[in-house]
Amino acid sequence: MGVLSGVKIIEMVGLGPGPFCGMLLADLGADVIAVERPAADAGNPRPWELCSRGKRSMVLDVKKPGAVETFLELIDGADALIEGMRPGVMERLGLGPEVCLARRPSLVYGRMTGWGQYGPLSQVAGHDANYVAVSGALWLATQSGQQPDAPPGLLGDVAGGALYLAIGLLAGILRARQDGQGQVVDAAMVDGSAHLLNFAISFLPDHYGGSFEKARPAALGMHWDRPYLCADGEWIVIQAVEPKFYAELIRRLGLDQDERFVNEQRNPAAWATLGDELSVLFKTKSRAEWTRLLEGTDTCFAPVLAPEEAAAHPHNIARDIYKTIDGVLQTAPAPRFSVTPSAELVSVPPRGAHTKDVLAELQINSKRTGDRGQATAVGSPG
Template sequence: MLADLGADVVRVQRPRKTTAPPGTEYRGRQIVEANLKDPADVAAVRRLIDRADVLIEGFRPGVAERLGLGPDDCCATNPGLVYLRVTGWGQTGPRANEAGHDINYISITGVLNAIGPADRPPVPPLNLVGDYGGGSMTAVVGVLAALIERHSSGRGQVIDAAMVDGVAQLTHAMWSMRANNRWSDERGVNTFDGSAPFYRCYECADGRYVAVGALEPEFFAELLSVLGIEPEDVGPQRDVSGWPRMHKLFADKFAQRTRDEWAATFAGTDACVTPVLSMAEAVTDPQLKARNVLVEADGRIQPAPAPRFSRTPQPEPRPNRNVVSLETLWQD
């Protein structure tokens, strides 16, 4: 994201034995190779850091310090440096030095337990909530906030961006509902966990699916109208005891037509019903095409930079750059 927004981003990586190009998630970055166990390479990396605004590291706590690249060392020679430390568990706490992945970080924060049917194991929501939502997005916000603060203080600072912290922030609405007795730790009775008949997916006649998100009363009323269901047949929208019957009514209806037939039927309505598309199908979706959400760059389909600004045009994705010399990078 930072490279998409115009930052000059350099990725320092260990020497690679393969010549395969890096993935599109590395687009817009210059790449240098360094052996951080070699004092000469560490010294060269330190010279690079001395010219940087931001340093991002993702080692376990204490590793950067042992390499001579910890915040005390780096900030001593570059006091304006924003030093971002991205980890799963954070720099402190009993798990700080344990290995982990997205699924682990969302499991201990209560998120994973809240996702999936009541009679089956919790379902991992890809690795979007921990790695990218709680991790990358929180880290980017922290970096930008620290850079803004630096304008008044003239000093950088260290950011401890733990994925478990970020995940907890993402679930603020659920914690608020829980405090008001509107969210249960038990799956199968909550509005957003796929239990509510008006907020879930339904299988259609062709085995594909539609997504229904008719939360508000007016949208729910339009859903019933388009489906041809009388309000008295489903009962009050928020009466949990009536959800099993409501779900069966909706499921029976959606099973009568194909996904694309339902998509055409609901197009232009406020019933909040959309087709569930594969990634291949998403490329041709009219809304995504109209906004150029997915673009071809460097010979690959990939998401376009976001968000969009009124004065500065949306940048074109910059291709991956070849490995450059550590000694010559950022030299005047």
Template sequence: MTQPLNGITVLDFTTLLPGPLAALMLAEAGADVIKIERPGGEDMREGPPRWDGASINFGMLNRGKKSIQLDLKAKDAIARLRPLIEKADVLIEQFRPGVMERLGVGYDAIRKINPRIVYCSISGYGQKGPRSGEAGHDINYIASTGLLALSPGTQQSPTIPPALIADIAGGSFPAVMNILLGLRQRDLTGEGSYIDIAMTDAMFTFTWHALAMAAGGYGYPGPGEARLTGGSPRYQIYPTKDGKLVACGSLEPKFWASFLDAIGMTKDEVNEKDAEGAKARIASRIREQTADHWQPILAKADCCATIVASVEEALRDTQFADRGLFEHQLKGPSGATTMALPVPIAPGYRAKPGAVATAELGADDKLLG
């Protein structure tokens, strides 16, 4: 089967989540991904949770890759890497700024060996600026860009976001997008390029609504004040009688009218000028009945209101199964199989569903010089 990235070789120097996920998506589209690990492998190999005697987190993120072990501080490291550097199309690294240069594998050094390479660095704050060397994780990046402040919960009960937004939407996705752009540019110019991905940069894209409000003269919204962060009864989460939740996204007038009709309320009862009062009255009505009561009513109303599903419930939803999201499998060390991580690569660009193992540590050391 011919895939879009057949013939593309990727050197993956990354660990943990952002870089490995980016490299995984390239692998799923047909690229030959070679993971360069320190002797003994990256830390996530030994982390929980475990499945089939190995880390399932590592397995899901490194399915279908190759693995070599190399001490980048060794005197012969560059010489041993050279054959791979010469044939590589893409290099992805995720060290703090300056580390790859100190190890002798920074962009300038690699470009001298292979001027056609697309070299992508992923870091928290980018390769330059006063905070470029600052340590951080996802929660720090969304905190420092104002995104977390838009919906942090209450002082009494602050909310931890359910998704690693900076890691994936600020690291993995922009890395893949720009690597593909870099490869396309190379098609046109014959030259490679350097890509500086800062996970924090994309977080400002996610604050678009707050930026638009300020630009329009309405000021920056406070915590939970904006229409899409809790300030409107139309875009809200309402608890049911049995402790489940209704996610209401009835923003447009027709959906809002249908939602109110479905729950037996009128616009006169819900005065949106008093947003807090409107939210309280709707919450009181929703809390009168169970999720099982509301689910068919809201579904029939087609009003952008949904019962919040658990991950386990979502996996049983035929909508997602019918789309083939869970057909690909991860093969463990014993030959056991489990669901592979779903990735947003169009089915026509991926290999046919099947069981594929993760990168076995050092199994491909023969690729080194």
């Protein structure tokens, strides 16, 4: 069930961005078979378990006799493959792109790494913060003079990595269904997080005077585009960029008779003073009080919520954004489709829950893979 029903993905389970990409595609209806490590090799608890939702899980040790051939039979009917090993590991396992594409010419071979398949750093270990630091994204996301500190995993692993891999795989599948030609998708977090900067770059000439420094958060101290602390120690955020929204904000704050606030929205010389005055004003009420006054208006206002609070917000409840399955808070599939809605969320399958079923589909005797097909795909993360 879902818009990607009929699309089959084989995922060699690795580190987070690959499983997240597989989860996204499974959320949208793809049949994702996750080739996982056995518990003894992978360690407990099971890593990124939530990202296994919606998938079929099998366990296979590609180091054991017959297991590589089993993996290759898996891709015989697949549209795409996801792997997140360090460059060269899949080749050493006998499962590199040349082997897989020779067997399945229409296969889209998705490779998820931090640094990419080539370049001076391609064989170097790293994590999200390292990739977004080198791409320029971490610097641009940090206020001048402050410690660089992006939300863990979001800017590189998810936005610059998993989502770009998903787009690449789907684009490759569309192409392959036209001409039957598969290809390799080299999805690197350093590439994707750099590509994200084009949105900010597009504003440089008109809004930031061509300066990257001025495009950084709160670099200009705009009183109409910043967070504010409330009386209860909680935060709200205002982003009343357009004049009509700014006018609505100061009207609701009772400042529409103050000529400074009315006339100096675009005067940088006034921003610090006006911002200080708003800081004092917003500290006179709690976040809940400001929410009752400003939420639901064209003031471009929002309370800053923790995930647990977000799950209880009326808008998120109305859209059914958050779910609790087996006691675990998680978010619903996105985006949404009018004709082919995604399947309802269910429990995450245990590791290897579908091994026998998948082998049966391939008409493979489990003895061929050793240990009834239960072992591990190995390699160092990229």
